[in-house]
Amino acid sequence: MQNRMRWVIQFVVVALIAVAAAGGWIWLGQAGNGDDADGAGGRGPGGALPVEVARAERRQVQDTVQAVGTMLARESVEIVTEVAGRIVEAPVREGQQVEAGEPLFILDQVREQADLREARAQRDDARNRYRRSVALYEERDVPEAEVDERRAALESAEARVEVAESRLRDRTITAPFDGIVGLREVSPGAYVEPGTLLTTLDDLSVVRLDFSVPERFLSGLVPGLDVQARSLGYGDEVFAGEVARLSSRIDPITRSLRVQAEFDNEEGRLRAGMFMTARLVLAEREALMVPEESVLKEGTGSYVFVIVDDQARRIEVTTGRREGGYVEVTGDLADADDVVIAGLQTVRDGADVRVLNEGEEGDHGDMAAR
Secondary structure, rough: HHHHHHHHHHHHHHHHHHHHHHHHHHHHHHHHHHHHHHOOOOOOHHHHHHEEEEEEEEEEEEEEEEEEEEEEEEEEEEEEEOEEEEEEOOOOOOOOOEEEOOOEEEEHHHHHHHHHHHHHHHHHHHHHHHHHOOOHHHHOOOOOOHHHHHHHHHHHHHHHHHHHHHHHHHHEEEOOEEEEOOOOOOOOOEEEOOOOOEEEEEEEEEEEEEEEEEEEHHHOOOOOOEEEEEEEOOOOOEEEEEEEEEEEOOOOOOOEEEEEEEEEOOOOOOOOOOOOEEEEEEEOOOOEEHHHHHOOEEOOEEEEEEEEOOOOEEEEEEEEEOOOOOOEEEOOEEEEEEEEEEEOOOOOOOOOOEOOOOOOOOOOHHHHOO
């Protein structure tokens, strides 16, 4: 009984395999007949390949350099004291705009003021003695040597006054230029030593972007070139400036040139130390452009297919700048030539083609949307 059941199962399996094989053979035969009836597997009348095209056109392009840099203040300084003493007053606030010469910190001045009063008194006494000696000399009552001695004493006293005045000025720390006061590092009442950092001062009315450009762009770098800069802190907002100065040396390690661009900053939105990405426009020119999808790569070269008398012609090209979905090309290609942008998988040099989007060749946007 078991042998009979095994035989039945084997017979059923063999029958199913035979039926499946026959069905596959019939399906392949029908498919082959269908292909023969259509002509060339999706080709149009006469075997022409369906393609879509776009028109090569001349456009204005910009030769640019991308770089990253750091924003600097036009003028920046750390305010330190040159003398030791106790701070008695800090008349300005942090973040305040100050003018050149405005007091920032005042140290105790009691001793220096006393020294100045003493020096002035000695100067006045020396001046009076000198004047009396001059009068007596004119009456021949004193020798000329005494007049010379009194003159030297007066000059010495005047020098001591200047020294005392200088020491007194050192007790008042003033702004060296117009700018914004930074964070204060010390408080009134603190005793400071020479060289102690008190605060910072930055002139941010104009800011400088410091960045480097590769040596190969040296020939196009001149002051006055437009610079567009962006910061993560302001999203896609673009700040416009221009190249102000170039370094006189190429860095021997990085082979790059240091460049500084200046930006107006009347609103104070840009700060020293900001990280910026810069786009430097070296030149603007006209170039022949084609859609990026029309350019095919082969090894180290590139080529496009151009439609000539309803046939595809392969043309070798050299690519350049890319901008807005278009790429610059040079080669045996002319303005207004139609280049294939869709159907490239089946197109060969010399193949007959049928343009599907005739009359819309120049509208790259519509073609990309299809």
